[in-house]
Amino acid sequence: MxxxxxxxxxxxxxxxxxxxxxxxxxxxxxxxxxxxxxxxxxxxxxxxxxLPMPSIDFHGRVRPVGLVRLAWHFVRDLVVASVQVAWLALTGRRPRSAVIRVRLRSHSDLYLTLTAQLCSLIPGSVVVEAHRHDGVLYVHLLDVADADVAVAHADVLAIEERVLRALGSDDELRDAGLEVGR
Amino acid sequence: MSVLLDVLAAGCLIAGSALAFAAGLGLLRFPDLLARSHAATKPQVLGLLLMLLGLALRLRSGPAIWMLVLVALFQMVTAPVAAHMVTRAGYRTGKVDPSSLVVDELTDDLRAAEREVGGSSQGPSPRS
The missing domain is CATH 1.20.5 (Single alpha-helices involved in coiled-coils or other helix-helix interfaces)
Incomplete structure (x- = not known):
């Protein structure tokens, strides 16, 4: 059992x-x-x-245009982030870090996971803690000034939006408070 | 044509190793666990992807390329999870110094949650 x-x-x-x-x-x-x-x-x-795995709750639909946009942003951000971190390592400057809280708009494990994965690979962020019940991610930012915190917050939400626009159904988009049909 | 591909492959290999080197340097130079996890995810992953791309351009054989695609895929899926697990464990065992952070909303929230359960230390809390 x-x-x-x-x-x-x-x-x-x-x-x-x-x-x-x-x-x-x-x-x-x-x-x-x-x-x-x-x-x-x-x-x-x-x-x-x-090794049975929990089934993934997927009600969305795959949108090719959204997927291409997601992949394009991902590659671009990965390159930018890598060069930034590499440069920081080479110059040896001490980075100033921060941990911020981001409440995601969708309530799906799948989108939470995907957003967290993409966040860790792209803009200067690593997910430190994730609460799946509230859909909250705690993201560590490398090398920020105070003004960047709001920008980083918006960046994470933008990643989530791209994930939703690539895989979410119309209902899920509406549920997350996003415009449908863009 | 094959010369052009070889030159591209060489470029990818050199760029990839430069990024891997920078990642190693970052691991050594960054001040704390959280910052180091950045070095282990971003430049390292892109460095490996460039190496694989360089190899694919040089080898130019179907089976080898599929294997390289698998390596790339697994790397991209596992690297963020590994970084997340390490930073999460670091946070929970007090390896992270909140005073080194400009903003720290996780420690704020953990403290608030602790107060809510009546000050008793339910669950892990970061040392201050």
């Missing part, structure tokens, strides 16, 4: 997970052959059976 009754993934999610794990297996072996696919399927089934 499982302690977590809601950790019962649906059948559709199962199939996708198995397909993905098999693809990873084949890519790791580097050769598309029947034996590799069969072995991958066996391993995938074993993994899915023995």
């Amino acid at each position: 499982s302690l977590h009754p809601r950790r019962r993934p649906g059948a559709g999610f199962h199939v996708l997970t198995i397909a993905w794990l098999t693809a990873v297996w084949v890519a790791l072996w580097g050769e598309l052959s029947i034996a590799n696919v069969l072995a991958g399927l066996a391993v995938a089934l074993l993994v899915v059976r023995s």
Whole structure:
């Protein structure tokens, strides 16, 4: 008996997970052959059976334009942030840091996770603490002046908005207080 | 054509190693745990991505490229989680000095939550 009754993934999610794990297996072996696919399927089934994951609550729809915009901003921010941090390391200046609280507008684990992931990779921020019940992220900012705090706050919300515009349904956008149809 | 690709690959490899070097320097030079986690996520991840891109441009074979794509994907998924776990643990075990922060809304909120439960130290709290 499982302690977590809601950790019962649906059948559709199962199939996708198995397909993905098999693809990873084949890519790791580097050769598309029947034996590799069969072995991958066996391993995938074993993994899915023995390590069940909580199912992801996804009600949105994938928007290609939003996804492209999200990816473009992500690459640009990653480059800018990397150069900034690298430069700071090279010059050896002591950075002044801050930890700020950002309340996200959506109430979905998936978007909270994605936003937190992207935040950690892009503009000078690492997520220190996340409260999934209130949808609050605590973000550490490297090298800020006082005026930057408001900017960083808006940046995190902008990332969330791009995630929502890439994956959210109209209802979820409206729920988060965003304009639909842009 | 292949010369051009080789030159691009070399550029990517050099830029990638420069960023990895800067990340290492950041780990050494930054003053505290939180700042170091930045060095371990951003320049390090982009450095690795550039190295992988350089390798892909040089190797130019299907299976190798798929493997490089997987490495890139897993790196981008795991690096932020690792940084988050380390900083979170650091915060909760008092390895973070709130006085070194310009603004610290997490410590403020933790204190407020402590007062709400009647001053008894429910859960972890950062040392001041």
